[in-house]
Amino acid sequence: MTQAAPFAEIWRGPFLESVHKGHAVICDNTGQIVEAWGDPGRVILPRSSSKMIQALPLIESGAADARGLTTEQLALACASHNGAAIHTERVNVWMSDLGLSDDDFRCGPQEPDDRPARDALIRAHEEPCQVHNNCSGKHAGFLTLSQHLGGDAEYIDPNHPVQKACLEAFERTTGETSPGYGIDGCSAPNFACSLHGMARAMAHFAAAPDGSAEARLHQAMRLHPDLVAGEGRACTELMRAMDGKVALKTGAEGFFIAILPERKLGIAVKAACGTTRAAECAIAALLVRLGALDANHPATRKRLNAPILNRRNIETGTLRPASGLL
Template structure:
């Protein structure tokens, strides 16, 4: 296996204290590698970065149109949201249109990352429910597809028609036969591919024609960045910083993708250490490299060349991308 490449550096004063390494691939519309760092053939689990692929059967089957889903629904189907009211209110209303209750979900409850929502639950001495789960939008999409297919309630079973449709969409998008799956944090199967396969899939989304299912999904993400993640999150802030020209999606354990329709490019990257700060720094650096993101935008500076503060708000160091990502 090709060795992981330097991604991000932590400097404390004049000393290089830590280095994060990883693997990254940029693909063009033909699926060919434009640039790569580390091992393009690394087998990975894309985690939540694959949500727009998991949402493809919702659109291609006709289920989304039959259910009257709009761009906000499609953005939520691709989201790892904060559990803020703008997310949970919409997911709850979506469930109502399906004549289903929260117990139809199979994602499990989760404390919201949104401060107001979390504090509100604590003040009310209430527990979070499954609607607060960051994947509840994706699971709403699964339920919509299951209803459309007339399939049973256990939609997270790998053998269920919903997940079989997701597998077919995943293999078609990556142009690979998946070697298997892991179970994600929301209990749904997460199919594996090579890093090149995921970058190829994102380039396929980027180059898809207007009105295609792929374009409808990445357009929804770009139209509603606040629904894809939430305030303070890199996906939301960096999509806003690109003026909606790029769709971005994080995944657990240091994964990230980018869809660049104007350049018909796709990016997939994996921080070898699995840390979010390394993945966010690397994706920001690659977007700057490609001219899709302003290096001086505040959202960029929060992830790349970001000051490290101590508990007295004294600047003690800096997180910056490795030069190999910028040159």
């Protein structure tokens, strides 16, 4: 098996202190590998990076149009949001339109990553709700699809029509038969594939014609980067830095994807150590390599050649991409 390739380096003064390694694939619209690092055939769980695929049945079934879902709602269906008011207020309205409440979610409560939202809960002596879960938009999409299909309340069950539709979309876009699934942090099944398969799926999205379900989803993400993640997050900041020309999505345990419609390319990145900073550094480096991202943009500099500060705000080192990625 091909070994993981160097992704990101941590330098402290003149010393190389540590190295993050991983696997990455750039794929074209024919499904072929353009460039690869590490092992393209590595079987992975794409985690939240697969949310666009999980949202495909929402549109393809006719459920999205029957409910008149907006581009904001489609972006939220693909989101791992911060639980800020801009996210929770929109998801709550969506749930109300479905005649449902927070109790109908199956994602579980989560403390918001958004500090104002978290502080507001503390001041009000309130506990986080399921709508604060970073996956609540995806689950609102699942519930919309479940209503359309006449499914029961347990929409996260792998045998539920919703999840069967997600598996069909996953295997169709990756071009592979999934070897199985793991249960994600939000309790829904997360289907496995090879890293090449995930990059192939993202290239499929990138090459999809206007009006298709795939195009509608990545267009919604690029139109509403603040809803896909939130302030301070790599997905949001890097999409803004590229003027909405590229869709980005992070996933837990060091996963990242990119959809480049103008180039009809897809990228999938997996940090072998599962570290977010390694995946963010790698995806930024590959986007710079492809000419899609300005290396000197402030959002890029936070991930490439980023200063490491100590508690006195003294620069003690840097996070740099491995030379093989640039």
